[in-house]
Amino acid sequence: MPTDPATVPSTDAVLRWPVEPAQGGWYTRAEREAVRAVLAESDDWHVGWKPAGYVGAFEDAFAGFTGSRFAVAFNSGGTALEMLLHYLQLDPGDEVISCAVNFVGPLIAIIGQGGKPILAEPEPDTLNLDPTDVERVISRRTRAILVTHWNGAVADIRPFLDLADRHPNPVHGAPLIIVDAARACGGRTPTGARVGAEGWATMFSFESKKLMTTFGQGGMVTTDDQALAEQLRWLRTYGGTEHWGTNQMMTKAQAAVGLVQLARLDEMNDARIARAHQRTRGLADTHELTMPPVIDDRRHLYYRHNLLVPEAWAGEGRDELMNTLAAEYGLGSIINDRPPYLFHRLIRAHTAGQRCPRAEQLTARLLCPCLHPRMSVAEEDEITDAVRGATAQIARTRSTS
Structure with missing residues (x-):
């Protein structure tokens, strides 16, 4: 064969x-009713498909669920991670550490935003990023450490925060801890906090196979950093009137379904x-x-x-x-x-x-x-x-x- x-x-x-599985969770009558309501409302040409109300409600609910100050929705987890890295304005040679056991997406995002991916070994039991091996490869060029909660096994973020404090970048200070929670939405860390509340920023994916899904695609970033949240909102909507940006908005229907899926997560x-x-x-x-x-x-x-x-x-x-x-x-x-x-x-x-x-x-x-x-x-x-x-x-x- x-x-x-x-x-x-x-x-x-x-x-x-x-x-x-082609879909990680499942839909119920509640999701179907939410979609019907959005279709009925949006068929009115005075209303249309502008997503702001629904997306804002989903963001507020998601921030409350995770215990983060801010949540910013995107059309996919991949674009959410790209924009997180774009915010760093990586210079040639700037390094981002990631686990060698990983989906291609995080490494592609690092490369696409001008960074140099540095690979570290996994822990032998969870296959999550090993903080001991991160200390081996961390350097004065490290801008961020990307910690993936691999296959739903939630990593302890605290050792990486301590590592970052001990190895500051001479220009930018402590490397930032970015968390990839694409496969761990709804989990809790060893501190008891929901995934999404620890680290500088956390990316979630709502792609079809993930633990919850918004019509097969969708993503979210949670953070306590107000400046980051504000710039992410510009980046996903053509930059407003002053900044560079592109169109990475979540749709109204995705957000409506996301509210139901989150309640059932x-x-x-x-x-x-x-x-x-x-x-x-x-x-x-x-x-x-x-x-x-x-x-x-x-x-x-x-x-x-x-x-x-x-x-x-x-x-x-x-x-x-x-x-x-x-x-x-x-x-x-x-x-x-x-x-x-x-x-x-x-x-x-x-x-x-x-x-x-x-x-x-x-x-x-x-x-x-x-x-x-x-x-x-x-x-x-x-x-x-x-x-x-x-x-x-x-x-x-x-x-x-």
């Missing part, structure tokens, strides 16, 4: 469970956590597999349920397991995420000479079988049976080879 570098198989046509996350914990319990006796760390419910939202195969299976054995799950059990899986320099030409060029062996070793053992909060208990039992059965097959094959 042909194997895509990140998913098995590359098409969902033969699968009972896809490589990943804890419900959807609770269901996701319950399914993930069921899977972890169901696989507890599968000694070949390392489960995701079980931390406080609100600190791990299980955007993905990550499994690690034994070191001896890294690469080839992991691929055999993914292929067996797909071909014999109809269960798709994905590798979220390999170090982007391994497969992305532009990122490889901009990180030349940087390698993160721990990241490569861990992600060679990584697979994430499909998980969704609306899977039934019985369906989840079938999936855990499939993972146990396929793992046993690979173990037998490898023991006799």
